[in-house]
Amino acid sequence: MNGFSFDQRAFRTGATDIIALGFPGIPFGMVIGVVIAESGIGSLVGWVGSWVILAGAANLALLELMAERTNAAIVLLTVAFINSRHAMYSAALRTRFVGFPRWFRYVGPYFLIDQVFALAASQPDDMAARERLWNYFGSAMTLWTMWVASVTAGILLGDVINPDWHLAFAVPLLFTGLMLLSITNRPGITAAAVGGGVALLTADFPQGSGVIIAILAGVSAGAIAETRSEGAT
Amino acid sequence: MSTWATVFAAGAITYLTRASFIVAGDRVGFPPIVERSLRYVAPASFAAIALPAMLGGDRFASFGDDWPRIIAVCVAAVIIVRWRNVPASLLAGMVTLWLILGLT
Numbered sequence: 001m002n003g004f005s006f007d008q009r010a011f012r013t014g015a016t017d018i019i020a021l022g023f024p025g026i027p028f029g030m031v032i033g034v035v036i037a038e039s040g041i042g043s044l045v046g047w048v049g050s051w052v053i054l055a056g057a058a059n060l061a062l063l064e065l066m067a068e069r070t071n072a073a074i075v076l077l078t079v080a081f082i083n084s085r086h087a088m089y090s091a092a093l094r095t096r097f098v099g100f101p102r103w104f105r106y107v108g109p110y111f112l113i114d115q116v117f118a119l120a121a122s123q124p125d126d127m128a129a130r131e132r133l134w135n136y137f138g139s140a141m142t143l144w145t146m147w148v149a150s151v152t153a154g155i156l157l158g159d160v161i162n163p164d165w166h167l168a169f170a171v172p173l174l175f176t177g178l179m180l181l182s183i184t185n186r187p188g189i190t191a192a193a194v195g196g197g198v199a200l201l202t203a204d205f206p207q208g209s210g211v212i213i214a215i216l217a218g219v220s221a222g223a224i225a226e227t228r229s230e231g232a233t
Numbered sequence: 234m235s236t237w238a239t240v241f242a243a244g245a246i247t248y249l250t251r252a253s254f255i256v257a258g259d260r261v262g263f264p265p266i267v268e269r270s271l272r273y274v275a276p277a278s279f280a281a282i283a284l285p286a287m288l289g290g291d292r293f294a295s296f297g298d299d300w301p302r303i304i305a306v307c308v309a310a311v312i313i314v315r316w317r318n319v320p321a322s323l324l325a326g327m328v329t330l331w332l333i334l335g336l337t
Contacts, residue, residue, distance in 0.1 A: 020320035045236050052244030062243050072234035072242075079243045083250045085278060090254040091263075092274040098259045109252035114282070121275045166330055169302060173326040175283035176306050177313040182275035195277030196284035203285040211281050218277025223270035 004101055007134040014119065014138025021115040021178070022146040024170035027161050028056050029147050033154015035060060039067040043155055050151040054113060054144070057208060058082040082208045088215060089117040096120070096132065104133055111140030113147070118178045186229060191222030301337070305330040 029050075036046030046063065053059045058079045065075045089112055097105055119139050123132060161167055179192050195218025202210025234242070254261065263271070287306055288299055309326030312318060 020323065023320075023323065041236050045240055049240035049244070052241060053247050054244075055247050058243070058247060062240070066236065066239065072239045075239055076242055076246060080246045080250070083247050086247065086250040087253050088271075088274050088278065090251050092271045094254040094258065094261070094271075095268075097255050100258075105256050105258060106252065109255045110248055112251040112255075114279075118275060118279070166327075166334070169305070169330055170323055170327060172283045172287035172302075173306060173309050173323055174319070175279045176287065176310060177319050177322050179276055179279035179283055180310060180313045181317060181319075182279060188273060188276045191273035192276040192280040196280035199281035199285050200288065210285070211278075214281035215274070215278045218281060219270040219273045222273030222277060223266055226269055226272075227266070 004104070004130050004133055007130050010131040010134035011138035014135035014140075015142040016138075017119055018115060018139035018142050019146075021118065021174060022143045024174040025056065025115070025143075025147060026150045027167040028171060029150025030154035030157075030161060032056060032059055032063070033151040033156075034159050035063045035067075035154075036151070037155050037158065039063045041066050047151065047155055051144070051148045053079070054110070054147065055083055055086070056147075061207060078207050081212070084212055085215060086112055088219075089114075089121075093117065093120055096123075100129060100133060108133075108136060108140070111137075111144055113140075113143055114175075115178075116140050116143055118182065122181060185226075187222045187225035190225040191218045194218045194221035301330055301333040304333060 032050060033047075036050065037043055039046065041063070049062070050059055053062065061078050061082055062075055065078060090109060093112075097108070100108075116136070116139050120132075120136055123135065127135075179196075183189055183192055195214050197214075198217040199211055199214035202213050204210070205213070287302055305326045308329045309322040312322040312325050
């Protein structure tokens with residue numbers, strides 16, 4: 001791990017920057033905890049599963065399907081489908097982690113939650129590799145802790161969140177903000193508009209397949225817009 | 234398949250999707266047009282998650298009309314674009330929603 005020794009400042013920056021992004025996940029994690037407690041699959045296996053899987057939407061689908069005693073193959077296919085979004089995150093970050101230590105490239109992706117991706121993708125291109133690595137781990141471990149604590153609280157405390165507080169609304173608020181922060185040029189606006197528009201049209205598609213279609217449409221539109229703008233200049 | 238095995242298999246699948254290209258590193262390469270499209274994964278996916286959830290497609294969010302949420306998102310968006318401050322935008326968006334729902 002030559003050249004990648006612990007960088008406390010980068011770790012702390014990553015940890016601090018992710019906290020605000022983690023807050024909207026707290027009610028969601030608690031809902032998953034409540035569903036675990038009510039699903040009848042067993043609190044221990046449900047709790048372990050929440051940090052083995054570490055992906056809210058897929059975890060919730062898994063719990064709902066397992067509570068209905070769905071065939072395991074269908075459960076796993078559903079999880080794979082919902083999580084195919086993460087393969088796109090992985091592809092988008094690939095070039096940023098080339099040349100990083102092997103242990104990092106194996107361990108790091110375990111933590112690749114949406115918010116961790118948002119922060120990693122928003123770092124400047126010229127950030128030093130060592131700083132990038134420890135910033136990633138700072139954000140990853142902090143969000144991991146917040147997530148597992150929320151699920152645990154949901155299992156132990158039950159349904160304590162009053163729906164009248166509308167805390168679930170923090171999720172679209174957060175992702176709207178992340179979307180706006182991730183737009184750095186005109187094709188980015190096109191990508192977001194097409195991605196969001198297609199997602200609305202496909203919102204009724206089963207098991208989140210609409211989101212995948214929307215992302216593919218959005219990134220294609222972005223690439224096409226970028227190619228066109230280059231052709232025009 | 235036991236409950237434990239299913240849960241661990243689901244974790245393994247999730248890990249594999251996330252690890253795929255980061256582990257492959259420079260052993261894989263994409264055509265330029267694909268590499269170009271990957272720059273837009275963040276705006277496209279965050280928009281695709283945000284919009285349906287904002288407009289009532291989300292099953293946790295059982296709100297009434299759309300418009301208090303649209304106003305609250307606009308307030309949060311102004312703060313993000315102007316000051317690039319995520320905590321402030323979340324707080325402002327939530328407070329706006331509470332005020333509108335409380336006053337109406």
